Every structure is written in structure tokens, then in C-alpha cells.
Amino acid sequence: MKDLPKAKDFYSRLAHRPDSASDWMDVPVEIRKGMYCYAANPKSLDTLGFPYARDWNPVEGDWKLPENWQQIIHEGFKERLERFRSFKVFMDICVRCGACADKCHFFIGTGDPKNMPVLRAELLRSVYRNDFTTFGKLLGRIGGARPMTVDVLKEWWYYMFQCTECRRCSVFCPYGIDTAEITIMGRELLNLLGLNIDWIATPVSNCYMTGNHLGIQPHAYKDMLDFFVDDIEEITGVRVEPSYNRVGADILFITPSGDVFADPGTYTAMGYLILFHYLREKYGFDITWSTYASEGGNFGFFTSHETMKRLNSKMYAEARRLGVKWILGGECGHMWRVITQYMDTMNGPADFLQEPVSPITGTRFENAKSTKMVHIAEFTADLIRHGKLELDKRRNRHLKVTFHDSCNPSRGMGMLEEPRYVIRNVCDHFYDMPENTIREQTFCCGSGAGLNAGENMELRMAGGLPRANAVKYVHEQHGVNMLATICAIDRAALPPLMQYWVPGVDVTGLHEMVANALVLPGEKQRETNLRGEPLEGMEDDSDE
Amino acid sequence: MKLVERLAANKSTIVKKWFDLVAATYPPDTAKFLKANRDPFHNPVGKTTLEGLSAAFDALLEGADPVVLDRALDPIIRIRAVQSFSPTQATAFILALKPLVRELWSKGPSDPQAAADLRQIEDGIDQVLLVAFDIYLKCRETLFQLKVDLEKNRIHHAFVRAGLVADTPVQPSAAEPKGAV
Ligand code: SF4
Ligand code: SF4
Numbered sequence: 001m002k003d004l005p006k007a008k009d010f011y012s013r014l015a016h017r018p019d020s021a022s023d024w025m026d027v028p029v030e031i032r033k034g035m036y037c038y039a040a041n042p043k044s045l046d047t048l049g050f051p052y053a054r055d056w057n058p059v060e061g062d063w064k065l066p067e068n069w070q071q072i073i074h075e076g077f078k079e080r081l082e083r084f085r086s087f088k089v090f091m092d093i094c095v096r097c098g099a100c101a102d103k104c105h106f107f108i109g110t111g112d113p114k115n116m117p118v119l120r121a122e123l124l125r126s127v128y129r130n131d132f133t134t135f136g137k138l139l140g141r142i143g144g145a146r147p148m149t150v151d152v153l154k155e156w157w158y159y160m161f162q163c164t165e166c167r168r169c170s171v172f173c174p175y176g177i178d179t180a181e182i183t184i185m186g187r188e189l190l191n192l193l194g195l196n197i198d199w200i201a202t203p204v205s206n207c208y209m210t211g212n213h214l215g216i217q218p219h220a221y222k223d224m225l226d227f228f229v230d231d232i233e234e235i236t237g238v239r240v241e242p243s244y245n246r247v248g249a250d251i252l253f254i255t256p257s258g259d260v261f262a263d264p265g266t267y268t269a270m271g272y273l274i275l276f277h278y279l280r281e282k283y284g285f286d287i288t289w290s291t292y293a294s295e296g297g298n299f300g301f302f303t304s305h306e307t308m309k310r311l312n313s314k315m316y317a318e319a320r321r322l323g324v325k326w327i328l329g330g331e332c333g334h335m336w337r338v339i340t341q342y343m344d345t346m347n348g349p350a351d352f353l354q355e356p357v358s359p360i361t362g363t364r365f366e367n368a369k370s371t372k373m374v375h376i377a378e379f380t381a382d383l384i385r386h387g388k389l390e391l392d393k394r395r396n397r398h399l400k401v402t403f404h405d406s407c408n409p410s411r412g413m414g415m416l417e418e419p420r421y422v423i424r425n426v427c428d429h430f431y432d433m434p435e436n437t438i439r440e441q442t443f444c445c446g447s448g449a450g451l452n453a454g455e456n457m458e459l460r461m462a463g464g465l466p467r468a469n470a471v472k473y474v475h476e477q478h479g480v481n482m483l484a485t486i487c488a489i490d491r492a493a494l495p496p497l498m499q500y501w502v503p504g505v506d507v508t509g510l511h512e513m514v515a516n517a518l519v520l521p522g523e524k525q526r527e528t529n530l531r532g533e534p535l536e537g538m539e540d541d542s543d544e
Numbered sequence: 545m546k547l548v549e550r551l552a553a554n555k556s557t558i559v560k561k562w563f564d565l566v567a568a569t570y571p572p573d574t575a576k577f578l579k580a581n582r583d584p585f586h587n588p589v590g591k592t593t594l595e596g597l598s599a600a601f602d603a604l605l606e607g608a609d610p611v612v613l614d615r616a617l618d619p620i621i622r623i624r625a626v627q628s629f630s631p632t633q634a635t636a637f638i639l640a641l642k643p644l645v646r647e648l649w650s651k652g653p654s655d656p657q658a659a660a661d662l663r664q665i666e667d668g669i670d671q672v673l674l675v676a677f678d679i680y681l682k683c684r685e686t687l688f689q690l691k692v693d694l695e696k697n698r699i700h701h702a703f704v705r706a707g708l709v710a711d712t713p714v715q716p717s718a719a720e721p722k723g724a725v
Contacts, residue, residue: 111570
């Protein structure tokens, strides 16, 4: 029996991943199917005036780069180091302590070490050392420096688009280094060479031309909302009457277009309509939708600061045109990061608007003092707190709800309690996921920052694994069947994630549940919820 | 003691070695993390893999029932099906159990009964591999279905068909947007 193979030898002969070399710089980048998004449509780049629009394919050897591409990157890098102090600081101060290394959902899910935040940043930092530090110039590779080559560029591209800019890693860094900011810069630099992805570039181009990511024209936007009005009437017996583009309204409402055009966000949009109608009937609430500022989201944020600024400005231009007092914003993720983190120094302060005060409760939203834009979860929580909503929780009692903190509202603006407060007031059963997977430490959906395409489904499922794993836990422990969230990307990205990892859990927005519970003046006995599903058990109650 | 009983008695050692071999299918830094981190929510791959291997090992000793094996292995294979492994790479770890079993077996009696016992276990491992491959395929099919559904559900296309979206002259691509939300 001396010929028995040893376990190790035997196993090493089976096909498995080639061992990584000991140093990450020696591991060549391999662009794998399912992990990357298609290259940007050149027409979209042209529309936006982005440079080097062309057809190119990430898996082909020749990326058709401009001849002086290295110079373009070097100068772009230099310019950004000078413009953004944070970028320079983040390049310099990392001590490679590794505290962030295992905190990224993409590392945890894909098992690829280059998805460790510290390594993701090193991809850029190594070139920074080589090009901009004496230390790096002298010591070269020993000093962690390397010159910019085509392979390095490809590695940048592959891994900058495997980061959802979620900032989870930054929570754990003792120096507060925000790798998301490094990714943002990396993507800006790639943009200088026309290396964007289509899932970002075309929505941005659409938004630039028509006001929303999907390229929906104003009349179609209104048509869609009118469909909802009919549906609502069928379900509740009440005809709501939204107003559009109305000059002189008190408040302008802006929400991501996904709420209007993609399930299950559409039910959340119906929720807004119902809530606004209720408030108008009861308290004379005066709000208008805009078919021009028809997008709260801002995919420009995923290309460059300038593009983000351009797209953001139209919301305020519309607020000015309509002469409203302030802006109420729908359930969105990155829209709030842009508003909270960038708007004020980018297009603000919005001095022509008034400091937001709820006309119903008198609450002053001091956090929105400068941007003049209030998150609807906060607005509704305040209404409930003041007893302004008549709610029938029983209509949601078939739901066992958990809440996914979207990265941007939680880590980007500190909105942690309000959505939970609302859920507890409209549902009987609420169960939080484990502590180290929610609130500031929430795990990303794995599809943010423009990565919710179809061709990279493997990446999305792997990146969403830590989130799904925590949902699975409450599903098994408490029978949770509904995952609530206040982000339109989440409402689009989480359903497939659940189908793959935790079948039996559906996805909803907050205001879908609010509207299902809200008792409208003059409504008929509701037989279904907004999805048209029968309200089980309600009939019995009416007999009681 | 019969081989099955000896395997049962040595379960924790064998499963641990098996787990280490599965971890070694990842790059070294990742393998280190998978083995070291015990938090089930922070290290779902490590936790799921260890639990799955342990359950599959039990199922093997209890007669390799395909239904039981499916339940045990689905979570591991589901993960490996989205991790850039080839079909072989995603499932071959099952075979790594064979040499571990033989190692233990070779330390015991070598009578004909023992040889038959070994064959039986090895046949069982083959069965485990087949189940693993079925799961792999099922996961990949789900994944492709999700991609297809995403294409189909592009609400926007419905609007284009309904004539609700007009072309913007300066940007002909508006008619074929890859819409995000
Ligand atoms: S920002 Fe999020 S996705 Fe990017 S490296 Fe950090 S944890 Fe990972
Ligand atoms: S935690 Fe901060 S200092 Fe430590 S490696 Fe990560 S980025 Fe660098």
C-alpha cells in the first residue's frame, strides 16, 4: 500500500485555483466572466463629452488606449492630489495595519485578496509612490512602488469596478481612511481614458438628456404615475390626485426613477402617492412632483465630481423654477450621499430655499438646514411620532420584517433609527439582523455604485453573500419573509439576491408598508394590499 | 472496529483536515481568513463550508442518501458556484476526502472485510460527488435565470415597445438604454 497518494499530493493534482504568488504584485490580473460589466457605449460617452469614446472589450488584449495614456493618468493623478486633500492624505497615511482587510463584502464573498480594501487602495498607492514620492522613486518595488503599465491599468479597472463605494471598510480604519474615496478617484482616472462601464455611462447620459436614468420622457413619467392612480383607486376606492410641475407648490418631491418604473419600487411610489393624498385631505399638505427633475439618483457620482455636480444641479434648478420652499426626497441611497456629503460645497448652499419645517408637525429639520432636502423616512417618522397618521397595522400582520440598512443612508448620513421606528409602527413583527451586519456596520447589497448589471451576476451574488447570510439567519430563526429597505438600488438588487440565497424572502420599500397600513379618509374595506395580494384574515376581523 | 465506526470516532480530525484542503483552494491570504475567523456573519464562507462538510460527512456514514446530501452540500456549492471556480474546481473538493479516508483505513486491519468496507465508503464518496455536481448545475441555472429575468424585466423596454419613449435626436442610443435605477 506504499503507493497510496498522500491527501495533499492527490488534491494538488486536482484542478483548483493556482496558488497566488507570495506578493500581490506578482499575481497577474485575470478578467473573469461574470465579474465585470460591459464597456460603455461610446455614444453615451460622446453625449456627455467624455474623452476617448470608442468600442473596446475588456477581455480583449488591446484596449485601444490613446498613445499618451500614461501621461494622461500621471497628470490626472497629479491634478487630483492637488485638488483633493483627502486623496493625498489617504495615499500617504495608511500603515497597512490590516484592520480593514477582511471587512469588505467583496473580499468575504469572492475570496479574492485584491478585494481587501487595503489592497484595492494599494493598486493606486503603488503607482502614487512610484510617480510622486522620492521614497518610492528611490526604492522602487522594495518601497511598495511600481510603474504604471497596461497590466496595472487593467487591474485598476477590474477592481475599481468591484467596489461599491460602500465605506464599510472606513468604519474599521483607525485613521479613517475611506477606500470608497480612493475608488472614486480611481474611476475618475479611468474615465480620462474612456474606460467606463455601460451600466453607469448610459444612465448618466440618459439622465443628462431627459432628467432620469432610464431616459423616460416627461409625458411617460406622468403616464406611469397615472397608472398608479388607477391602481390605487381600485384597491382603496379613493382617487388620489398628484400634481405635476406646479409652480408655487410648498414642497417639491424628488425620488429615484426606479420607484416609478421598476418593481417592487413601484409599490413604494404608490405609497408616496397615498401618503401625500392623506396629508392633503387631513392637513392641507401641498406638494408637487416634477417630470423634469424626475431622478433622485445620481449615477454621475460614479463617474466624476463634475458629472455628479451637473446631475445634482437640475434638482435645485427645478426647485428654483417652481418656487417651492424646500425639497422632500424619496427612499434612495446614493442620492442622499450626494446631498449630505457633496451638495453643499458643490451646488450649495441652496439659499434661495427655506430651512425645511414640517407644515404638519412644525418640526424643524435642522440637519437639512443647508441642503434644504429632507429624507422621507425622517419626515414620516416625525408624523407618526406626533400621532398624525391613522394606521391599521393588521393589514401588514402577515409580514415578518427585517431591515437592511442601505450603505448611504446609514453610513453616509446616519439614518439608523427612523426607518426602524416607522416599521415598528406599521408592522407587528420586526426582527433586526445580527448587530455586526446592520447600522454603521451594515453589509452592502453588493450591487451599488453602478454595479447592478446582469452580466456581472456572479460578482453581485458573491458580494451580496454576507448580507444574504444575515437575512437567512433571521429567516430561519424568526420566519422573516420581508426585507425592507429605503434605497431604490436595493429594491432592484435585493430580489435576485434573495432568490439565489434565501428564497422565501421578498423585498419592500418602507412606504409600501406605510400605505398599506394607512387608513385613508373615505376608503372602502381593503381586500388586497398594494401588490394586489389578498389580505388574509382581515375578513374574519370585520366579523369579530 | 468497523471502518464506518472508526471514521465516526475520528470525525472532527478528518473534517478539520478536509476543511483545510477546501480552504487551500483559495489564495493563501483568503485561506488564512477562512480558517481563523469564527464569526458566522463575518466569515460566512468559512462557517458555511465547515458546517456543510460536517453534515456531508455524517450523511456519507449514514448511507449517502442523496436528499440528505443535497441539504448538506447545497450551501457550500452555492457559494463556490459564484466564485469564479470552474465546474471541476467548484466540486473537486469532495474527492479530497478519499485520501483522508484511506489514510485512516491503512492504519487498521487489512483483511478482506476491511477492503470491502473501504470500497463501500469510496463508492459513497462518488455518490457525494455526483450530488455535488447536480447542485452546481442547479445553482448555475438559477444564476442564468436571474440574468435572463433581469433582461426581461427591463421595464424600460416595455415602454419603448409601447411607444412611450421618444428618441432624443442628438443621442440615438436613448432608444436602447441599458437602464439602471
Ligand atoms: S468601500 Fe465597500 S466595497 Fe469598497 S473596498 Fe470598502 S468595503 Fe469594499
Ligand atoms: S485599516 Fe486603514 S491604515 Fe489599516 S490597512 Fe486599512 S486603510 Fe490602511
